Every structure is written in structure tokens, then in C-alpha cells.
Amino acid sequence: MRVFDSIDFSSPADIRSVQDKLLAELIGRVGSTSLYYKDVFRKNNIATNKIKGVGELPFTTREDLQRHNWDFLATKRISIREIVSTTGTTGEPQFIAMTEGDIERLAYNEQRSFTYTGAKEGDLFHIAVTGDNLFIAGAAYYRGLIRLGAAVARVGPQNTIRQFDLIEKLRPSAIVAVPSFMLHMARAARELKINPKELNIKKAVLIGESIRDTSLRSNALGELVEEAFGDICYSTYGITEGQVSFCECGQKEGLHSHPDLVIAEVVDEAGVPLNDGETGELVLTTLQIEGMPLIRYKTGDITFKITEGCKCGRNSLRIGPIIGRKKQRLKIKGVTLYPKTIENAICKLKDVVNYQIEAVAGENQSDRVILRVGSLRTDKAFRDGIIENLRAKARVTPELEIESPEAINKRLYDGGARKAIVFKDVRKAGKKD
Numbered sequence: 001m002r003v004f005d006s007i008d009f010s011s012p013a014d015i016r017s018v019q020d021k022l023l024a025e026l027i028g029r030v031g032s033t034s035l036y037y038k039d040v041f042r043k044n045n046i047a048t049n050k051i052k053g054v055g056e057l058p059f060t061t062r063e064d065l066q067r068h069n070w071d072f073l074a075t076k077r078i079s080i081r082e083i084v085s086t087t088g089t090t091g092e093p094q095f096i097a098m099t100e101g102d103i104e105r106l107a108y109n110e111q112r113s114f115t116y117t118g119a120k121e122g123d124l125f126h127i128a129v130t131g132d133n134l135f136i137a138g139a140a141y142y143r144g145l146i147r148l149g150a151a152v153a154r155v156g157p158q159n160t161i162r163q164f165d166l167i168e169k170l171r172p173s174a175i176v177a178v179p180s181f182m183l184h185m186a187r188a189a190r191e192l193k194i195n196p197k198e199l200n201i202k203k204a205v206l207i208g209e210s211i212r213d214t215s216l217r218s219n220a221l222g223e224l225v226e227e228a229f230g231d232i233c234y235s236t237y238g239i240t241e242g243q244v245s246f247c248e249c250g251q252k253e254g255l256h257s258h259p260d261l262v263i264a265e266v267v268d269e270a271g272v273p274l275n276d277g278e279t280g281e282l283v284l285t286t287l288q289i290e291g292m293p294l295i296r297y298k299t300g301d302i303t304f305k306i307t308e309g310c311k312c313g314r315n316s317l318r319i320g321p322i323i324g325r326k327k328q329r330l331k332i333k334g335v336t337l338y339p340k341t342i343e344n345a346i347c348k349l350k351d352v353v354n355y356q357i358e359a360v361a362g363e364n365q366s367d368r369v370i371l372r373v374g375s376l377r378t379d380k381a382f383r384d385g386i387i388e389n390l391r392a393k394a395r396v397t398p399e400l401e402i403e404s405p406e407a408i409n410k411r412l413y414d415g416g417a418r419k420a421i422v423f424k425d426v427r428k429a430g431k432k433d
């Protein structure tokens with residue numbers, strides 16, 4: 001792996017020139033080593049030495065990677081040092097094979113992301129996310145922080161008593177966690193009579209869920225975490241297949257990419273690249289990966305890009321928060337939105353204990369969306385308050401049903417689900433009937 005020290009602060013033209021060189025290297029390598037890309041290049045008559053930009057290359061989809069998983073390998077099997085996998089929440093998990101160089105690249109990627117948050121030597125990071133189970137992020141944080149010169153406590157997703165016990169004994173200066181786990185900790189803190197703000201945690205790097213809205217301010221989830229822990233949060237987005245992360249800097253105006261490790265695009269339904277601020281699918285071309293490089297990989301994540309230079313001085317492309325998954329897109333009477341938007345409109349409302357959003361195939365290409373809210377209140381004022389918030393923040397009014405929190409809980413873990421099914425999508429099942 002080549003390190004381009006000040007690339008984030010280079011001019012857009014210099015960044016482009018580095019990316020062009022790395023892209024040419026990538027195409028040359030996969031064109032001669034990866035069975036999958038050799039085949040794609042042959043079928044599309046792609047002359048690997050004549051490509052001038054990613055726009056000339058075909059997309060790779062999640063299904064391609066699932067179907068031809070090991071054909072993506074661009075190295076000898078003997079060079080594989082680690083195998084990680086996606087969680088498989090939307091289909092079969094995909095395996096990603098990493099070489100020693102890829103592991104070093106991953107550490108470097110994460111070191112850079114942490115640097116954006118101001119992390120430095122002398123910090124102690126409490127890592128409250130899984131470190132095993134083929135999960136890439138846990139290993140990335142661990143290696144990235146050590147590469148940075150910070151110290152790490154690999155706590156993992158332990159129960160809250162263990163979390164607080166270790167926080168009180170080790171006094172970490174920072175934490176890495178999933179935002180909803182931070183909320184879970186905040187609730188437990190109240191019961192344990194602990195004030196999270198007095199724990200002296202100065203930084204929380206939050207993964208897996210967006211804590212910002214499209215105007216880049218804190219969304220309802222972000223506000224709840226900040227109310228409990230203070231204004232210490234940095235949002236970060238990572239993707240297993242890309243072996244890369246995007247992270248906010250101190251300006252908190254979008255998540256910076258690492259231009260020498262990834263080329264990021266945002267495209268519309270037809271695959272046409274979009275302009276700044278336009279919402280579409282995030283597409284990634286991975287640079288400097290040896291094991292399983294990807295070309296124009298359609299992530300399924302919906303966001304927008306920001307190309308103008310950031311106030312922090314970096315000129316690297318930024319992305320907005322992940323607004324939702326492409327497959328979860330809803331259409332209600334002409335309005336397109338994602339379940340997360342509905343969640344954000346109601347999750348902070350008083351007396352809303354839990355909820356589930358269900359999408360059913362409707363008529364005239366519109367979805368029927370049923371929002372089931374768990375609450376002890378069933379009065380009209382409560383119901384009107386929910387509708388009003390949905391109209392204002394999500395611009396839609398789904399069908400609203402209020403049930404007991406226990407009944408919603410049963411729905412959330414229906415069929416023994418290990419993870420709460422907040423969004424239940426039965427649109428396809430409905431169509432078959």
C-alpha cells in the first residue's frame with residue numbers, strides 16, 4: 001500500500017491525478033487476476049489500458065458478489081490472511097478475503113478516520129462493538145487506533161453494568177459504539193444513578209446508524225445520545241465489502257472519504273452520476289486492495305455527495321448521512337421516503353415506547369405503510385401529535401395503530417428474531433398473493 005500523506009489537503013486536481021493512477025493499477029490487476037472481472041471486461045470489450053475514469057466501467061452489484069463471491073479473488077489463495085463477512089441482513093452474507101496488505105490498509109484507513117475526530121496518542125478508546133464473528137469493523141478500530149498510537153480496551157457489546165464498571169475503572173477518553181447502544185447505556189445509567197456526562201468521555205465515534213439528518217444536523221437519535229452524553233459525537237460510516245470507512249471531522253458537515261483508498265460516486269436509478277446534494281445510491285471503487293477489489297460497487301445505501309472543500313481544509317469528497325437502504329424505499333401517494341425518516345419523526349415523542357413500521361403492497365404503485373406505535377396512551381391528543389410530527393418531518397401520514405408496548409415488542413421479535421424488526425417489509429409477499 002502506498003501512503004499519500006497530505007492527499008486530503010491536496011487540490012482537487014492532484015487528488016484526481018492520484019486516483020487516476022491508482023484506478024489504472026486496479027484495472028490492470030483485476031483484469032489479469034480476478035476471474036469475475038476478467039469475464040466482465042471480456043464481455044464488455046473493455047481494453048484495460050484505455051480506461052480514463054470510473055464512469056467508463058460497468059457496475060458491480062451485491063448480487064454479483066453473492067453469486068460469484070470467490071471469483072472476485074484477485075490474489076492467490078495462499079496470500080489470504082483473514083476472511084470477514086457482511087451481516088447478511090439483506091440476503092446471503094458475502095465473504096471478503098483480505099491479504100496482509102489489506103489488513104494494513106484497513107488499519108491505515110481507520111487511523112485516518114480517527115484522526116479526523118481529533119483522536120491522538122494518549123487517548124484510551126473503549127470499544128463497545130463486536131470484535132469477532134467475522135465482523136470487519138471491530139478489527140479495523142483495534143488496528144487503526146494502535147497504528148495511531150492510542151490505547152484500546154476491547155470491551156465488546158457486554159451488558160451495561162460491565163460497561164460502566166470498566167468505564168469507571170479505566171476512565172477512557174473516548175468510546176466507539178452503535179448509537180442505539182449508547183441510548184441503551186443512557187437508560188441504564190439513569191437506573192444506576194450515573195450521570196453519563198460525568199464519566200469524562202470526550203469523544204464518541206458512532207457507527208452503524210445515522211445520527212444526522214439531511215441538513216447534517218443531529219437527527220432524533222443523535223439528539224437523544226447528545227442529551228445523555230453531551231456534544232461528543234462523531235458519525236462514521238463503514239462498509240465491509242469496500243474495506244473502507246467515511247468519518248466526520250470537527251466541522252461535522254458530512255463524512256470524509258479517503259481519496260487514495262476509494263473513489264465514491266452517487267448515482268440515480270439509471271446509474272447516472274448525480275451532482276452534489278442530489279440523493280441516490282452510493283457506489284464505491286476500492287483502491288489499493290489486493291484480495292477482493294471492487295469496481296463501481298453499488299452499496300444499496302442512499303446518500304448524497306459534497307465535493308466542495310471542507311472548512312477543515314480537506315478537499316476529499318464527503319458524503320451525507322445514509323438516509324436508508326435502496327431496497328427499503330417507500331412510495332406513499334407520490335412521496336418517496338425511507339423507513340428511517342418515519343422513525344426519526346416519532347422516536348423522540350414523549351410516551352412513544354416502541355414502534356414497528358410495516359410496508360404492504362398497495363395500489364397504483366403506492367405502498368401501504370402501517371405505523372404501529374407502542375404506548376400506554378391511546379387518547380386523541382397523543383394520536384394527533386404523532387400524525388402532526390409525521391406530516392411535518394416525513395411529509396406523509398401512514399396508517400397509525402396504537403397498541404400496548406408488550407404487543408409491539410412481540411411483533412419486533414416475532415419468530416424469535418435476534419434483532420428487533422423495526423421495518424417489516426411484506427410488499428413482495430403481498431404481490432405474490
Ligand SMILES: [Zn+2]
Pocket residue numbers: 249250251256310311312313314
Ligand atoms: Zn472536514
